[in-house]
Amino acid sequence: MSEAPKTRPDHDPSCQDDYDSESLPVEAARARILDNLQPLRGYEQVALRSALGRILAQDIHSPVAVPHGTNSAMDGYALAGSDLPADGNRELCIAGTAWAGRPYPQALQPGECVRIFTGAILPDGADTVVIQERAERRDDTLIIDNSTRSGDNVRAAGEDIAKGARVMAAGTRLQPAELGLLASLGLGEITVRRRLRVAFFSTGDELRSIGEPLEPGMIYDSNRYTLFGMLERLGCELIDMGVVRDTPEATDTAFREAADCADVLITSGGVSVGEADYVKTTLEALGEVGFWKVAMKPGRPLAFGRISDCVFFGLPGNPVSVMVTFYQFVQPALRKLMGEAVTDPITVRARCQSGLKKRPGRFEFQRGILSQGDDGELNVHKTGAQGSGILTSMSHANCFILLPVEASGIEPGDWVDVQPFHGLV
Ligand SMILES: Nc1nc2c(c(=O)[nH]1)N[C@H]1C(S)=C(S)[C@@H](COP(=O)(O)OP(=O)(O)OC[C@H]3O[C@@H](n4cnc5c(N)ncnc54)[C@H](O)[C@@H]3O)O[C@H]1N2
Numbered sequence: 413m414s415e416a417p418k419t420r421p422d423h424d425p426s427c428q429d430d431y432d433s434e435s436l437p438v439e440a441a442r443a444r445i446l447d448n449l450q451p452l453r454g455y456e457q458v459a460l461r462s463a464l465g466r467i468l469a470q471d472i473h474s475p476v477a478v479p480h481g482t483n484s485a486m487d488g489y490a491l492a493g494s495d496l497p498a499d500g501n502r503e504l505c506i507a508g509t510a511w512a513g514r515p516y517p518q519a520l521q522p523g524e525c526v527r528i529f530t531g532a533i534l535p536d537g538a539d540t541v542v543i544q545e546r547a548e549r550r551d552d553t554l555i556i557d558n559s560t561r562s563g564d565n566v567r568a569a570g571e572d573i574a575k576g577a578r579v580m581a582a583g584t585r586l587q588p589a590e591l592g593l594l595a596s597l598g599l600g601e602i603t604v605r606r607r608l609r610v611a612f613f614s615t616g617d618e619l620r621s622i623g624e625p626l627e628p629g630m631i632y633d634s635n636r637y638t639l640f641g642m643l644e645r646l647g648c649e650l651i652d653m654g655v656v657r658d659t660p661e662a663t664d665t666a667f668r669e670a671a672d673c674a675d676v677l678i679t680s681g682g683v684s685v686g687e688a689d690y691v692k693t694t695l696e697a698l699g700e701v702g703f704w705k706v707a708m709k710p711g712r713p714l715a716f717g718r719i720s721d722c723v724f725f726g727l728p729g730n731p732v733s734v735m736v737t738f739y740q741f742v743q744p745a746l747r748k749l750m751g752e753a754v755t756d757p758i759t760v761r762a763r764c765q766s767g768l769k770k771r772p773g774r775f776e777f778q779r780g781i782l783s784q785g786d787d788g789e790l791n792v793h794k795t796g797a798q799g800s801g802i803l804t805s806m807s808h809a810n811c812f813i814l815l816p817v818e819a820s821g822i823e824p825g826d827w828v829d830v831q832p833f834h835g836l837v
């Protein structure tokens with residue numbers, strides 16, 4: 413019987429590393445990227461239904477008050493607050509009906525009320541609605557008690573949005589609530605930022621595309637699919653350049669092509685120090701390298717630079733490193749280029765239920781599963797082995813466990829900072 417291979421669950425063979433002085437701290441790298449980028453110019457007019465996920469180009473000021481008129485929040489009877497009894501009961505004359513969309517056309521006289529339905533405009537002279545459960549109708553007479561206060565059950569004109577008020581700021585990503593809000597203002601066409609054109613390719617002679625046979629030593633190219641998903645979600649216009657061979661010539665040609673047609677180029681692999689890693693040297697030859705090493709794990713070799721006007725990100729080849737560097741650096745950068753108002757992702761404190769191995773000197777983004785205990789406390793545990801090639805660790809996770817540079821390991825029961833994927837990925 414053959415012996416099963418020996419595995420060390422906490423051992424990460426992809427990163428047996430010391431962090432040299434050239435590695436930038438995570439925060440400095442993020443700042444260096446964001447400080448270097450400005451939102452790109454270019455707007456387009458789109459129909460409201462095509463605006464989902466797009467970035468608003470201009471502030472929106474409301475052309476109308478919302479609600480448009482003062483109206484009833486409940487089914488009942490509209491009357492003047494001054495006709496409410498201070499104590500005991502009171503009889504009022506029911507003068508007519510106000511329907512939603514068909515207002516009662518006259519002003520109320522003292523001692524009168526009208527039958528009213530939710531959403532119907534209050535007639536002149538009325539400022540209060542008595543709900544039907546608190547009133548008794550006898551033919552055209554209404555008997556009310558003293559349980560209603562003046563102004564009850566009424567939605568004032570403009571209580572949600574005053575006419576002329578700023579309802580949305582430029583830089584807002586339009587979500588379903590915003591589409592509804594814009595529709596409530598009667599706006600059918602919206603000015604949004606143009607889409608960002610992002611070219612991407614994988615490097616590596618070991619990569620095969622889906623459908624091709626896998627010869628020994630070959631693997632399927634997964635990074636282009638992860639990148640596709642992350643970029644598509646952000647609403648980018650994608651230019652998928654496939655797999656580029658590990659040669660200086662092929663890398664040079666691909667860089668030039670991308671720089672001609674894209675705002676941003678993202679590559680994966682070939683950014684480290686191996687003989688076949690041509691990304692950094694090609695970037696140096698054709699453009700400028702901002703930096704290429706960050707004191708983090710996973711994702712230490714991360715190149716940032718420019719080829720003329722095209723912003724460049726060279727992500728490491730390891731599949732987890734691609735995702736971590738994308739979410740931590742590329743995504744905020746793309747958002748800024750798109751003109752989106754960028755906010756930091758939220759972090760929460762959680763009690764760590766796993767022991768976590770870590771060496772000081774680099775920031776680590778371990779993958780975790782965050783849950784809430786019966787006592788309401790947040791707990792997190794890691795998703796098994798944390799190697800940079802173990803993509804299931806991202807698929808099973810719902811958060812990053814953030815381990816700061818100086819941390820040297822976590823004992824079960826320690827508190828840790830956690831960045832939930834919700835809103836991030
Ligand atoms: N002597 C050193 N070796 C390495 C260092 C180092 O500092 N000194 N850094 C290590 C770290 S950390 C990483 S991360 C990798 C990054 O290297 P590259 O960006 O050059 O990436 P590759 O060598 O091309 O690939 C790494 C790994 O990922 C696999 N891969 C690559 N592309 C894909 C893809 N599209 N889909 C799926 N998997 C992919 C590739 O086969 C390798 O296994 O370098 C370390 N080495």
Ligand code: MOO
Nearest residue numbers: 710711712733800
């Ligand atoms: O595998 Mo490396 O983990 O990107 O830092």
